[in-house]
Amino acid sequence: MAGKRNGKRTTITLKEVAELSGVHASTVSRALNPATRSMVMPAVVERILKAAKKLGYQPDPVAASLRTGRSSLVGILVPDIANTVFAPILSGATERLDEQGYSVIVSDVGNEQGRQIDLVAKLMARRVDGLILATVSRDDPLVAYCIERNLPAVLVNRAETQSRLSAVVSDDALGMQLAVDHLSELGHKRIAHLAGPTRHSTGFLRRRGFAQAMAANGFDAAAAPCEVADAFTREAGAVAMRRLLDTHRGITAIAAANDLLALGAYDVLHERGLSCPGAISIIGHNDMPLVDMVAPALTTIRISHREMGRQAADLLHQAIEQPDAPARNVVLPPKLIVRKSTAAPPSTK
Amino acid sequence: MAGKRNGKRTTITLKEVAELSGVHASTVSRALNPATRSMVMPAVVERILKAAKKLGYQPDPVAASLRTGRSSLVGILVPDIANTVFAPILSGATERLDEQGYSVIVSDVGNEQGRQIDLVAKLMARRVDGLILATVSRDDPLVAYCIERNLPAVLVNRAETQSRLSAVVSDDALGMQLAVDHLSELGHKRIAHLAGPTRHSTGFLRRRGFAQAMAANGFDAAAAPCEVADAFTREAGAVAMRRLLDTHRGITAIAAANDLLALGAYDVLHERGLSCPGAISIIGHNDMPLVDMVAPALTTIRISHREMGRQAADLLHQAIEQPDAPARNVVLPPKLIVRKSTAAPPSTK
Structure with a gap:
């Protein structure tokens, strides 16, 4: 198959491009590689690119790999x-x-x-x-x-x-600070954390960031309700949210470690006939696609x-x-x- | 870099695996390749896999590529x-x-x-x-x-x-038939199509499927309102939806060519203070993640x-x-x- 294919191809070499543009093959090689292009004068690069295009030159990364020891x-x-x-x-x-x-x-x-x-x-x-x-x-x-x-x-x-x-x-700490500051400014005093798995830095650092931000807002961080989800999924978020509501009283706001956990929390509020944000406010983390369309549109921390x-x-x-x-x-x-x-x-x- | 790396590696060859398992190297090669494994007896495959694992054998696809003319x-x-x-x-x-x-x-x-x-x-x-x-x-x-x-x-x-x-x-035709049948069964008579770009088969075939399904339900397919979105995006869906509402009267239902177009239609209904499904019903196509969470939860055609x-x-x-x-x-x-x-x-x- 490959042989048949190669047989049909007319392969243009680096040398032919070099001849047409009147430079050495190594200059052509440098000019055609985006990583080394800046080593060649712009006017020469342009001439070489034009020649390569005219001849229909296609670099051969497999051959280049044998020369350079790199595969790209x-x-x-x-x-x-x-x-x-x-x-x-x-x-x-x-x-x-x-x-x-x-x-x-x-x-x-x-x-x-x-x-x-x-x-x-x-x-x-x-x-x-x-x-x-x-x-x-x-x-x-x-x-x-x-x-x-x-x-x-x-x-x-x-x-x-x-x-x-x-x-x-x-910046996971900053993200949680933005979330907790927002809830605190709205007047919430009983803020809970729906945490992600702490084996991942995102789960661990957001949990620590939550505690720091609670302390910075004058709350007793150690007393703040927190449940850890097994995975960053909507299903695991729902399971942890049920635990949170079953074991803690008077929660008025949830800072979730990501949007999927927040959506799992939505599912549980729906299940229990609690309104959001009427009964409980929820803030997510990530701003993933479509969370502006869910009901209610999710307040969150945007990461690009x-x-x-x-x-x-x-x-x-x-x-x-x-x-x-x-x-x-x-x-x-x-x-x-x-x-x-x-x-x-x-x-x- | 690559050389340095290779220098640190102790490479186990196919031949060494063959020696340990007491078979020919070509048998090892067949047993280790999922595509040819069935050519070797299961008991032998198991012996070879055990030997390969014990030696820490890692197949070399680059070397294999030189032998077989295939890159995998x-x-x-x-x-x-x-x-x-x-x-x-x-x-x-x-x-x-x-x-x-x-x-x-x-x-x-x-x-x-x-x-x-x-x-x-x-x-x-x-x-x-x-x-x-x-x-x-x-x-x-x-x-x-x-x-x-x-x-x-x-x-x-x-x-x-x-x-x-x-x-x-x-099956795009079947998908549109399911959509139109559903709307027709609900009692809709003025059903419009929010079409996708017809340069793609999905846009073209769903549009044709819509017309066929309308005819099959006893409607004048040629008279059914239809606007074509420039792209399969929420933004393009909104643009086409505005055209649809501006140029046609009495539409009570929209069959959209995909979910993003349907969500663009949601945006326009919201803009104009029209309720869904109160004023206009909307059905999407794809069942992409989270469309069960949007308000209202989107009726759609599920594709895996x-x-x-x-x-x-x-x-x-x-x-x-x-x-x-x-x-x-x-x-x-x-x-x-x-x-x-x-x-x-x-x-x-």
């Missing part, structure tokens, strides 16, 4: 492609990596977190130049696995405890997951080019988006 | 990864292709449909064994491009007019996009293994999901 392939591990948090991360990262001349192999870890190392081993066998990991837990053996093998890797959305790899994350993906791509590119540079974290500021699910508590109306 | 790489082109229709297609396809031993390179075409052929040329330069295309228009030069180059390719969600490549699609992705993966695997087999279409039946956005028309209440 990058792997991305996501917990679930169809999740509306991870899809835009993947989209932003892919867009930026494409501009930088990489192709992206995507691996959906799904429910089998245990398969992560297997999947990475497979990607290494593909000779990927680096990895973007959206999957890691706070203490993930995968991080050491990549470091031991000198495989450039960066984390996105979720970070690990030791910060051994560069990461792009949202697409931008996180783009920045992760940039960090990975740097990690590949400068493998000895120290790890660094890019922390993006989230934003409060007020909609209809938060209002003053019932007693003050 | 597959490309998937999607119009927008972050779109909740295409993310589950990608997820289902990736899951199944992973089981079959392929790795998936994902290409997000984004808004630049014109880049499609460039992206495919890049994927071919990566020596992909085949392509899954979720992007094609009804008359897409990309299809001829793949056929001329003998590149195995299948279509998913959107088909092309000539059916030259295998495709997995939803994840299953479409899985079936596309199977079709592609077959197209790669049997390049001369004729193209075939897999048509999946959609399902009516009744929620709160449809009710009897106002006059009959």
Whole structure:
């Protein structure tokens, strides 16, 4: 099949492009690679691009890989492609990596977190130049696995405890501060936290951020009601919300660790005939697509997951080019988006 | 970087696995490849897998590619990864292709449909064994491009007019029949169609399906109000919905060509102070995530996009293994999901 295909192709070489543009083949190579293009004068780049286009030149990444020892392939591990948090991360990262001349192999870890190392081993066998990991837990053996093998890797959305790899994350503490400040300004005194799984940095840091923000608002943080959901899903959010309402009295507001948990809380209020925001105010986290359309429209903390993906791509590119540079974290500021699910508590109306 | 990495790796060869399990290396090769595993006796497969695991053997797809002329790489082109229709297609396809031993390179075409052929040329330069295309228009030069180059390719969600490549699609005519029958049974007589772009098979076939279903219900299909949205987006849906209400009188129900268009119609009803389903009933198409949570919960036609992705993966695997087999279409039946956005028309209440 491949042979048949190759037989039909008339392959234009780098050398032919070099001849037509009157420069050395190595200059053509530099000009055609987005990562090294700036090393060639703009006028020459333009001449080379014109010649390449005229001849219908298509770079051969497999041949280039043999020359350079690099594949220009990058792997991305996501917990679930169809999740509306991870899809835009993947989209932003892919867009930026494409501009930088990489192709992206995507691996959906799904429910089998245990398969992560297997999947990475497979990607290494593909000779990927680096990895973007959206999957890691706070203490993930995968991080050491990549470091031991000198495989450039960066984390996105979720970070690990030791910060051994560069990461792009949202400022989870700031996000929870914005949420609690908003509820406190509305007059709420009995504010509960619907927490996410603490094995992930997002669940852990948002929970800690909630406690800090409660203390900063003059509340007894240790006494604030809190239930931890098993997963960042609507179903797990509903289960934790039932526990929250069954074991604590007088809650007038819920700060949820993400939007899906908040929607699970909506389901429970509906079940029990409680109104939102009449009886209980709810604020989410993420501002995922369509939460402006649910009833009531969800007040939430907006994170640009697409931008996180783009920045992760940039960090990975740097990690590949400068493998000895120290790890660094890019922390993006989230934003409060007020909609209809938060209002003053019932007693003050 | 790559050299440094390789230097640290102790590579286990196929031959060592063969020695430990007492079989020929070619048997090991067949047993380890999911696509050829059935050629080896189960007991032998088990022995080989145990030996491979014990030695920490990792297949080398790059070396295998040189031997077999195949890369075990597959490309998937999607119009927008972050779109909740295409993310589950990608997820289902990736899951199944992973089981079959392929790795998936994902290409997000984004808004630049014109880049499609460039992206495919890049994927071919990566020596992909085949392509899954979720992007094609009804008359897409990309299809001829793949056929001329003998590149195995299948279509998913959107088909092309000539059916030259295998495709997995939803039964769009049946979907519109379910929608129109439901509205007609509720007593609606003035039913309009909020159509999708007819350059895509989904927009075209759902529009034709709407007309057929109207005729089957005894209505004058040619006289039924219809406006075509420029894109399958909420914004384009709102624009077309305004035109629909401005130029036609007495509409009591809308059959939208997808859920995003239906949500755009919600926005316009809200704008104009019209209630749904009190004044106008609305039915969507796709049953994308969260449309059960919007107000009112959207009645729609459910398509399993994840299953479409899985079936596309199977079709592609077959197209790669049997390049001369004729193209075939897999048509999946959609399902009516009744929620709160449809009710009897106002006059009959």
